[in-house]
Amino acid sequence: MDRRIHRLLHPKHLYSASEVPSRPCPIPASAGIYAWYFNTRLPLIDVSACHRIDGHALLYVGISPKAPSRSGQPSSSTLRTRIRTHYGGNAEGSTLRLTLGCLLSLRLDIRLRRVGTGNRYTFTNPGEQALDRWLNRHAFVTWVETSAGWVVEKKLLASGLSLPLNIDDNPSLEAAAVLTAARLEAKRRANRLRIVADNGGPRRPSLG
Numbered sequence: 694m695d696r697r698i699h700r701l702l703h704p705k706h707l708y709s710a711s712e713v714p715s716r717p718c719p720i721p722a723s724a725g726i727y728a729w730y731f732n733t734r735l736p737l738i739d740v741s742a743c744h745r746i747d748g749h750a751l752l753y754v755g756i757s758p759k760a761p762s763r764s765g766q767p768s769s770s771t772l773r774t775r776i777r778t779h780y781g782g783n784a785e786g787s788t789l790r791l792t793l794g795c796l797l798s799l800r801l802d803i804r805l806r807r808v809g810t811g812n813r814y815t816f817t818n819p820g821e822q823a824l825d826r827w828l829n830r831h832a833f834v835t836w837v838e839t840s841a842g843w844v845v846e847k848k849l850l851a852s853g854l855s856l857p858l859n860i861d862d863n864p865s866l867e868a869a870a871v872l873t874a875a876r877l878e879a880k881r882r883a884n885r886l887r888i889v890a891d892n893g894g895p896r897r898p899s900l901g
Contacts, residue, residue: 697837697845698852701728701754702744707833710780710825720773724740726842726849727776729753729858730833736796737871742855749833753789753858755779755791755850756842772836780828783815790816792858792872795879801827805879809891812881817889 707730712719730749734740743750756769757775784791784805792805794816803820807813816824839845850862857868 695845695848697839698724698849700837701835701849702746702751703728703790704728704746704835707746707749707835709833710829713777713780718773720836721838722771723772723838723839724752724758724840724842725772725836726845727772727834727836729755729779730835731831732833733831735793736800737875738796738820738857739868740855740857743857744854752856754856755789755845757841761890772838776834776836779834780832781825783821784824785813785815788860789858790821790824790828792860793828794820795875796872797824797827798879801894805883806886807883809886809888811888814820814825814883848857888896 702887708719723826728751730746730751732749735752738752740750740752743752745751751806757772758770776823779787779789782790784794785808791805791814794805798804801820801823803823805814806817806820808817809813815821819838837845847862850856850859850864853864855865855868857865858872860869860872
């Protein structure tokens with residue numbers, strides 16, 4: 694097994710949102726791959742085949758930065774900026790937050806809304822704040838530094854490991870279809886509602 698995958702599956706520590714603002718920040722400002730573990734079930738998501746550590750189920754992996762574009766333009770995103778965005782940003786800047794918010798909309802009583810010019814979707818506040826609180830209680834993360842996280846991510850997705858919150862390149866078409874349908878329905882509902890004022894642009898991560 695790739696040693697980087699082994700470290701994601703058998704981490705020495707799972708970090709919570711409360712640990713992210715620590716000084717110095719435990720998350721490196723470098724490239725890599727991260728894995729998200731959850732200590733509770735999610736609506737519509739089958740976790741029976743998921744990898745577990747001490748009662749926490751691995752549901753999602755991501756990378757920062759993305760694979761280089763065809764134009765070769767490098768990304769300035771790092772593990773630190775990306776994980777902070779997932780924990781304290783908004784649905785427009787975090788696909789993980791968008792997915793979780795759509796799945797938890799009834800449980801948390803939050804709704805996706807169009808903001809600004811109508812081309813951006815977030816849960817707006819207090820919706821994003823409610824999602825912050827849920828993540829603080831139930832989401833934990835670990836990571837591995839590597840210069841080509843997309844290579845490791847592809848190996849993980851092709852390994853047969855169940856990762857039900859990943860959509861892109863997920864070999865489980867059924868899992869991806871569930872998430873795609875939930876997100877499309879949330880956007881359809883948002884399109885029927887009035888556009889909300891921008892209030893200064895995208896919400897910045899509130900951690901650290």
